Amino acid sequence: MPKDKVPDVVIRRLVTYLRVLNELEAGPNDYISSAKIADLAAVNSAQVRKDLAMFGEFGKQGVGYPILALREELISILKADREMSIAIFGVGELGTALNRYLTSRRKATPDYRFVVTGLFDIDESKIGTFVEGIPILHTQDLPQVLEDEEIKIGVITVPASVAQEVVTFAVSCGIKGFLNFAPVRLKVPEDIRVQNSDVTLDLQELAFYL
């Protein structure tokens, strides 16, 4: 099925299934039922079966899915074994925190696929300093960096007021995917992908129910 025909919500669930499978100790003869996946992933089991069937994965009646094989299949569907290089734009509080978090995940799990390869800011006092061995460069140096290495994902942790211009610039330089932490809606061309994340939004939503 073509990527752009797969609904976001399905991908979100597949990513969650892969995560729950990764958490299991399993040998080549171990199976997992859709009910168990459903329980761990917080979806209903009919949904699990439907999602997996979309990609040709059918469980064995009364037994379930072979854990290792299903894990490999999900990794293949999600191309989850490809290393993805990340550039962080905006090395303030949150940018620094994310960099530390991603770097320590990578140290803890060597096959962690996300690797920070670039740090960008416009604050002169930061430029030229090093964080976890990576130099902070001026955002305007992005084109030169992209001559030597590919950056798959731009993490946007700049102030809201400049988020759009940073993304517009990064798109013009060739970056095609963004994880946005700025509280603004980014306008991007149709072929550019933006994922939005905001701890405050999560907290606001949670707080409503408390």
Add this chain to the structure above:
Amino acid sequence: MPKDKVPDVVIRRLVTYLRVLNELEAGPNDYISSAKIADLAAVNSAQVRKDLAMFGEFGKQGVGYPILALREELISILKADREMSIAIFGVGELGTALNRYLTSRRKATPDYRFVVTGLFDIDESKIGTFVEGIPILHTQDLPQVLEDEEIKIGVITVPASVAQEVVTFAVSCGIKGFLNFAPVRLKVPEDIRVQNSDVTLDLQELAFYL
């Protein structure tokens, strides 16, 4: 409308509308159309009107909604002016990062409603040290802390292997809401609220499309 009858997705949108309204400079005579809110919030304008109508907010035909009044109304609906105290469980990389982030948001915007009032860990080498003026206490000291102050939200940044037991314990002590960063599905009683957040999940989902 009773809280538990409002779908999550509606609250998520209301929180986003409030955020876009907060980003605007506005005087008492300034109006905003549902189309403009829709554009800034990345939803369609019919949805905006439907969401706001659910709470009795009706725009003026051809003009829209009065910005300041609508902002106040959303704050009231979401009870977004209540201060919410947060305890962070697990003061590792991510817990420390979140603490710094929340603390600096609060310093930058004094009416930022989320305030970290407690830090908990089980690592003896951390207990008794201070972060941003708050001492790290042993998780088992939670009941004593709750005798003196209320904690509304528990942020879960402990390893996946202990997340459930920490939450079970915190629930037994009286905390009713959790923002969970551990890659596990938490089992909680029906009256307990859990919001899940995971940067890696966001990145995995984003990466599928790149």
